[in-house]
Amino acid sequence: MFSMKIERLPRNYTLLTDEYEFTMSETYFKNGKKDEIAVFDVFFRKVPTNGGYAIMAGLDKVIEYISNLHFGEEEISYLKRGGYDENFIEYLKNFKFTGNIYAIPDGTPVFPNESIITVEAPIIEAQVVETAILSLVNGAMEHATSARRIVEATPKNVPIMEFGSRRADGLEAAIDASLYGIMAGCLGTSNAYAANMLGIQALGTQAHSYIETFDTEYDAFLAYAKAYPNNCLLLVDTIDTLKSGIPNAIRVAKEYLIPNGYRLKGIRIDSGDLAYLSKKARKMLDEAGLNDAQICLSNGLNANTIKSLVDEGACFNSLGVGDNISKPDGRMGCVYKEVAIVKDGKRIPKIKLSNDIVKTINPDFKDLYRAYDKETGYALADIMVRHGESVKGDKLIIVDPVNILKQSEISNYTLIPLQKQIFKDGVLVYDDPTILEKRDYCEAQMSTIYPEIKREVNPHTYYVDGTQEYVEFKNNMIKSLRNREIGDTQ
Numbered sequence: 001m002f003s004m005k006i007e008r009l010p011r012n013y014t015l016l017t018d019e020y021e022f023t024m025s026e027t028y029f030k031n032g033k034k035d036e037i038a039v040f041d042v043f044f045r046k047v048p049t050n051g052g053y054a055i056m057a058g059l060d061k062v063i064e065y066i067s068n069l070h071f072g073e074e075e076i077s078y079l080k081r082g083g084y085d086e087n088f089i090e091y092l093k094n095f096k097f098t099g100n101i102y103a104i105p106d107g108t109p110v111f112p113n114e115s116i117i118t119v120e121a122p123i124i125e126a127q128v129v130e131t132a133i134l135s136l137v138n139g140a141m142e143h144a145t146s147a148r149r150i151v152e153a154t155p156k157n158v159p160i161m162e163f164g165s166r167r168a169d170g171l172e173a174a175i176d177a178s179l180y181g182i183m184a185g186c187l188g189t190s191n192a193y194a195a196n197m198l199g200i201q202a203l204g205t206q207a208h209s210y211i212e213t214f215d216t217e218y219d220a221f222l223a224y225a226k227a228y229p230n231n232c233l234l235l236v237d238t239i240d241t242l243k244s245g246i247p248n249a250i251r252v253a254k255e256y257l258i259p260n261g262y263r264l265k266g267i268r269i270d271s272g273d274l275a276y277l278s279k280k281a282r283k284m285l286d287e288a289g290l291n292d293a294q295i296c297l298s299n300g301l302n303a304n305t306i307k308s309l310v311d312e313g314a315c316f317n318s319l320g321v322g323d324n325i326s327k328p329d330g331r332m333g334c335v336y337k338e339v340a341i342v343k344d345g346k347r348i349p350k351i352k353l354s355n356d357i358v359k360t361i362n363p364d365f366k367d368l369y370r371a372y373d374k375e376t377g378y379a380l381a382d383i384m385v386r387h388g389e390s391v392k393g394d395k396l397i398i399v400d401p402v403n404i405l406k407q408s409e410i411s412n413y414t415l416i417p418l419q420k421q422i423f424k425d426g427v428l429v430y431d432d433p434t435i436l437e438k439r440d441y442c443e444a445q446m447s448t449i450y451p452e453i454k455r456e457v458n459p460h461t462y463y464v465d466g467t468q469e470y471v472e473f474k475n476n477m478i479k480s481l482r483n484r485e486i487g488d489t490q
Helices: 019-030 059-067 073-081 086-093 122-126 130-153 171-185 192-198 208-213 217-227 241-260 274-287 303-311 435-446 468-488
Strands: 037-043 100-103 116-123 160-162 231-236 266-269 294-297 318-322 337-345 346-349 366-373 381-387 395-399 405-412 411-415 422-423 463-467
Touching: 019 086, 019 405, 037 122, 037 130, 059 100, 059 130, 073 086, 116 122, 116 130, 122 130, 122 192, 130 160, 130 171, 130 192, 130 274, 130 303, 130 318, 130 337, 130 435, 160 171, 171 435, 192 405, 208 217, 208 231, 217 231, 217 241, 231 241, 241 266, 241 274, 274 303, 381 395, 381 405, 381 468, 395 468, 463 468
Parallel strands: 160 318, 231 266, 266 294, 294 318, 381 463
Antiparallel strands: 037 116, 037 337, 100 116, 100 422, 337 346, 366 381, 366 411, 395 405, 395 463
């Protein structure tokens, strides 16, 4: 396996932040708060397009970003033009990340309102990195989540080729779609740049323009067969799939490939009623003695259309999927919220309240566990506790942090911590796996998720709960803060 670590951030992204991060940071600096420790959580409130789960991704890019965080001459010049205080600018000249980062590994199925990344660092450091971390994780998770939903909708023995680069919003997005598509379970990609990064060979055959370039469709097929006799897969829908494309593919197989000791690898259908055409194509190929010729389907496929193909009995051996990995319909909407600060060596929980109850955050520095059923191996729930809180007992009551009346009891379970420490005192302490290793990990992790949670229509809601102690702590904190703040204004 190709194990070289991928470096993908081509420039210094330290300025890739919102201006208010600098105005707040300068204010912290002027008020003697630069060394105060703050704790921030990254989480999302809703799975895109009403899905049952998301796939963690982008940690690899966060690691690279944090490792290279610094203010060079260009960045300092920008701040000088902005009129920032000279002492603040001088402080930033020696700036580097010195805090701790904890994160759920790439490839893990994750759920709303749980901490996928936790940043614990001096307040200015924690503030400056907010925008970049969100940008890196949001995009990566969108690609990976969409790809995994496609994988889940596809029969297990059918490989998926990612080829959406040309539909992506920019070069970096094209690379991300390919890499995180593979991480989430795609066999490979048509993107030669991404394939080279992974040490694998890109996948692909021909486009409609290739067919149009020759005098006839048959001439185009024959030329391709001569160029790639061991891997001849022909695009058959340029003119007429059933009346022209498949007959010409059969003719090339009979007149050139078979007489010369080769076999037709297969055909690709990229337009029309894919279910109907694939069934007709299979019948035509079989009647011609080409039972081993494969059928690849493409054309804007997503999880729902793939499920429809399966339900309608479509005949296919592989899928080409692009648009809905490179440009997913839904957005992750990850947010970055302060949950605690440290004063005089003591951690003080913080909470953002809202009239919209779903926007009230889960406060404090937390440990996050996944409970697995010892008998079946399925994941039962993700459980939040205050950092360092002991979780023991053969039976455990877990409570919805939003609605204390929603309680469940789990037993015969194993608890596994979800977050890993990534940086410790600014030093990288995590050995990030390769994309191909993450693909195997993602496959194993998805096998622990109940099918009801993975289904496309009305998926079951996975439990992200707290212990009784944690939820009681949260509710008491809400009551105390409201009484104090509202009381002060009356």
